Amino acid sequence: METKFHAITNGEAIDRNDIPHLPFTEFRDEALALVAEGGKVVQLFGTAAVDGALPDGALPDGLLPTIAVMRLEDQLWVAATDLPETYASLTQEAEVFHLFERELAEQFGVTPEDHPWLRMVRYHPNYADRPDVFGNDYAVDIPGNYSYYAVAGEEIHEVAVGPVHAGVIEPGHFRFNCIGERVLNLEISLGFQHRGIEPMLPGATAGRRQLLVGTIAGDTSAAHSLCHAHAIEALALADLSVSTPDQMVRTAALELERLANHTGDLGALSGDVAFLPPANYCGRMRGDLLNMTLWFCGNRFSRGLVVPGGVGMDLEPVDSETVLGRLTELKPQLEHVIDLIFTTSTVRARFDGCGRVSHEDAQHLGLVGPAARASGMDYDARRVFPTEHYTQIDVPKCQPFTGDVYARARVRADEIIASVALLQDLLPKIKSTKSTAVQDHALAPSSLVVTLNEAWRGEVSHCVLTDAQGKIERYKIKDPSFHNWNGLAMSLRDTGISDFPLNNKSFNLSYCGHDL
Amino acid sequence: MLKTLMNRFEQGNRTSSYPKTPIEMPSRYRGVPTIAPEGPDAPADLAKACAEACPQAAFDADKRTIDLGRCCFCGTCERVSKSKLVHFTQSFELSTAKREHLITDGIGAKNGANDDANAGALPDLANHAKQHFKKLFGRSLQLRQISAAGCNACEADLNVLTTPFFDLSRFGIDFVASPRHADAVVVTGPISRNMRTATLTTYEAMPAPKAVIAVGACAISGGPFTGSPEVSEGLESLLPVDLFIPGCPAHPLTNLHALLSFFK
Numbered sequence: 001m002e003t004k005f006h007a008i009t010n011g012e013a014i015d016r017n018d019i020p021h022l023p024f025t026e027f028r029d030e031a032l033a034l035v036a037e038g039g040k041v042v043q044l045f046g047t048a049a050v051d052g053a054l055p056d057g058a059l060p061d062g063l064l065p066t067i068a069v070m071r072l073e074d075q076l077w078v079a080a081t082d083l084p085e086t087y088a089s090l091t092q093e094a095e096v097f098h099l100f101e102r103e104l105a106e107q108f109g110v111t112p113e114d115h116p117w118l119r120m121v122r123y124h125p126n127y128a129d130r131p132d133v134f135g136n137d138y139a140v141d142i143p144g145n146y147s148y149y150a151v152a153g154e155e156i157h158e159v160a161v162g163p164v165h166a167g168v169i170e171p172g173h174f175r176f177n178c179i180g181e182r183v184l185n186l187e188i189s190l191g192f193q194h195r196g197i198e199p200m201l202p203g204a205t206a207g208r209r210q211l212l213v214g215t216i217a218g219d220t221s222a223a224h225s226l227c228h229a230h231a232i233e234a235l236a237l238a239d240l241s242v243s244t245p246d247q248m249v250r251t252a253a254l255e256l257e258r259l260a261n262h263t264g265d266l267g268a269l270s271g272d273v274a275f276l277p278p279a280n281y282c283g284r285m286r287g288d289l290l291n292m293t294l295w296f297c298g299n300r301f302s303r304g305l306v307v308p309g310g311v312g313m314d315l316e317p318v319d320s321e322t323v324l325g326r327l328t329e330l331k332p333q334l335e336h337v338i339d340l341i342f343t344t345s346t347v348r349a350r351f352d353g354c355g356r357v358s359h360e361d362a363q364h365l366g367l368v369g370p371a372a373r374a375s376g377m378d379y380d381a382r383r384v385f386p387t388e389h390y391t392q393i394d395v396p397k398c399q400p401f402t403g404d405v406y407a408r409a410r411v412r413a414d415e416i417i418a419s420v421a422l423l424q425d426l427l428p429k430i431k432s433t434k435s436t437a438v439q440d441h442a443l444a445p446s447s448l449v450v451t452l453n454e455a456w457r458g459e460v461s462h463c464v465l466t467d468a469q470g471k472i473e474r475y476k477i478k479d480p481s482f483h484n485w486n487g488l489a490m491s492l493r494d495t496g497i498s499d500f501p502l503n504n505k506s507f508n509l510s511y512c513g514h515d516l
Numbered sequence: 517m518l519k520t521l522m523n524r525f526e527q528g529n530r531t532s533s534y535p536k537t538p539i540e541m542p543s544r545y546r547g548v549p550t551i552a553p554e555g556p557d558a559p560a561d562l563a564k565a566c567a568e569a570c571p572q573a574a575f576d577a578d579k580r581t582i583d584l585g586r587c588c589f590c591g592t593c594e595r596v597s598k599s600k601l602v603h604f605t606q607s608f609e610l611s612t613a614k615r616e617h618l619i620t621d622g623i624g625a626k627n628g629a630n631d632d633a634n635a636g637a638l639p640d641l642a643n644h645a646k647q648h649f650k651k652l653f654g655r656s657l658q659l660r661q662i663s664a665a666g667c668n669a670c671e672a673d674l675n676v677l678t679t680p681f682f683d684l685s686r687f688g689i690d691f692v693a694s695p696r697h698a699d700a701v702v703v704t705g706p707i708s709r710n711m712r713t714a715t716l717t718t719y720e721a722m723p724a725p726k727a728v729i730a731v732g733a734c735a736i737s738g739g740p741f742t743g744s745p746e747v748s749e750g751l752e753s754l755l756p757v758d759l760f761i762p763g764c765p766a767h768p769l770t771n772l773h774a775l776l777s778f779f780k
């Protein structure tokens with residue numbers, strides 16, 4: 001299609017001068033045109049230096065330099081603009097911009113006019129030392145000036161849950177507007193897990209950065225580390241090309257992460273409909289899968305396994321043989337438990353038709369990952385923007401689904417089966433690898449790189465901008481949960497409030513990945 | 517029905533017999549470190565190189581100590597010193613009752629030893645445990661978990677304690693839904709500004725006597741996020757901590773060992 005955006009490739013650095021700089025109205029029109037064609041937002045962020053200490057006048061003339069990265073089919077597009085202090089919001093035309101514009105407002109104090117739901121995202125002062133868009137005094141506790149969506153009427157009641165929940169779970173606040181047992185609207189307000197990772201990254205040493213990207217979301221450590229590694233590999237002046245065995249190990253790390261989490265989620269879903277045997281079996285098998293990652297790198301969450309330039313460990317053929325042996329032993333157990341879950345009528349009675357998100361809503365919200373595939377969007381970054389060994393692998397397309405809890409569970413189950421097959425094929429090919437040390441690298445000056453990978457929850461993306469000296473000026477992170485929290489809210493519409501836990505588990509989104 | 521039974525047979529009995537029989541960790545697991553005294557193999561400049569490479573400022577080159585409360589067990593110091601100076605053993609018994617006990621000189625740790633012979637490295641937890649806690653909570657311990665801005669891996673590795681392999685409740689220990697029912701609070705994460713009040717309120721809602729447990733580098737020192745204005749420098753800046761369980765994340769067995777030694 002014709003667009004003024006510039007075509008880029010996943011994981012390839014470009015000169016910042018090659019990013020088309022469009023006047024705001026043109027930028028807005030072009031971005032909306034891409035969305036009209038079915039395009040989605042990968043990143044939309046202010047590019048003023050964010051390192052915790054912005055120089056005065058960081059936003060000359062009150063303009064905020066901003067970059068948008070969009071995807072349309074199998075092509076990535078980028079363009080830049082200067083956002084005025086107040087501008088006509090894009091969200092009013094296309095919902096996919098919703099949370100991105102809220103984030104821009106929070107991080108840099110720009111106001112999207114006529115944004116339908118302009119609220120804080122993570123509750124912190126903006127980085128530009130500008131007047132606060134929300135009129136907050138951040139000495140006051142979260143949520144500050146947050147007016148929740150309200151429904152009025154005689155039979156209406158409100159249920160507020162969190163931030164501290166009843167289980168061993170991350171904190172977040174959920175507001176349900178109900179009529180009787182039926183949920184009319186669920187509002188999710190987060191930010192409790194906000195650690196300020198983005199401002200820490202530009203000034204961090206390579207060692208610290210490795211730790212930080214591995215802890216954006218602990219259960220998605222391999223995927224975030226891989227996005228970081230791809231960014232540094234693309235920007236480094238030295239040759240950091242990754243050997244084939246290293247690529248295979250990195251691919252295996254990502255698949256093991258997917259397997260462990262999907263398996264755990266299936267168990268949790270089963271537990272939530274009070275079918276306990278699979279809950280226990282899956283809990284145990286998830287542990288076995290995490291222990292395979294432990295075998296590779298000494299950490300159950302693959303810390304330090306994926307590093308810029310390769311992998312962090314010396315691996316011998318016996319390592320992949322060991323993991324393959326364990327996986328082969330586990331495979332029939334996984335298959336049988338999955339079969340047990342989906343053929344048990346009491347499970348199906350609760351899963352079927354519960355918390356449906358229509359294909360249309362999923363498109364509008366721009367959902368990603370298994371949650372999107374469950375609503376019939378078949379985007380998978382492994383297939384559309386393949387990296388590592390995925391270029392050699394046929395990632396199966398998922399079948400069209402109905403958008404309910406059943407579909408979200410079934411997608412996980414299918415992906416478990418596919419991942420096991422993929423690993424059984426891949427692991428025997430991995431012979432030995434030599435470890436690569438994490439070290440500071442000189443980076444190309446004045447460059448931009450965008451990286452994407454398909455984590456178990458969906459598309460993870462990192463964007464790194466360097467300044468004229470090759471220092472990291474802005475490090476932007478996007479976890480798939482950033483796209484999907486509104487999907488969960490949508491699934492609860494007109495659903496019984498007692499089905500919230502089930503729907504919540506069927507999405508199992510990351511609070512820390514969202515909150516950064 | 518038949519499927520349920522067949523799955524049951526296939527799954528078998530998976531509960532570990534730990535602590536009765538020791539568990540061996542895979543060789544790449546990084547547990548209690550040993551640190552070599554100064555010598556030709558481990559000269560002072562190697563110690564300096566380790567300290568410089570440590571992303572967490574956990575390694576002190578002069579004193580030759582590692583602060584396990586800050587350490588994220590990334591293994592960089594071990595790699596830099598080619599295991600000559602720092603070596604991580606497979607012992608997962610890392611927890612202590614005092615913050616200063618976490619600063620270890622790594623002398624006496626033996627590879628894989630999960631018994632008293634290992635006590636040289638870190639003070640023996642059972643002997644430093646508060647005896648009145650053992651009396652109060654030794655037979656039944658109810659835990660309330662607060663997740664306060666970590667990466668959720670520490671929570672995950674606490675959660676697995678309830679899976680069949682660890683089966684925490686066989687020891688009379690359980691996670692409960694309400695602070696009102698809790699004897700001890702288990703905090704993970706560096707306690708962000710946005711979780712500070714919720715953490716304190718949860719603690720206040722618990723009836724006394726109550727114990728406070730910090731799990732993971734984050735809760736002990738801020739972990740990887742230390743230095744960010746959005747997080748605290750550890751739970752101790754807010755509450756009196758009784759038990760420190762280090763790791764990034766703390767391995768489930770580290771958690772289990774700590775709970776059993778400290779309260780049982």
Ligand code: SF4
Binds near residue numbers: 572587589
């Ligand atoms: S293992 Fe611990 S002490 Fe060693 S470099 Fe890493 S953080 Fe520092």
Ligand code: SF4
Binds near residue numbers: 215764766
């Ligand atoms: S200590 Fe490490 S694993 Fe635990 S929450 Fe913090 S960053 Fe995550």
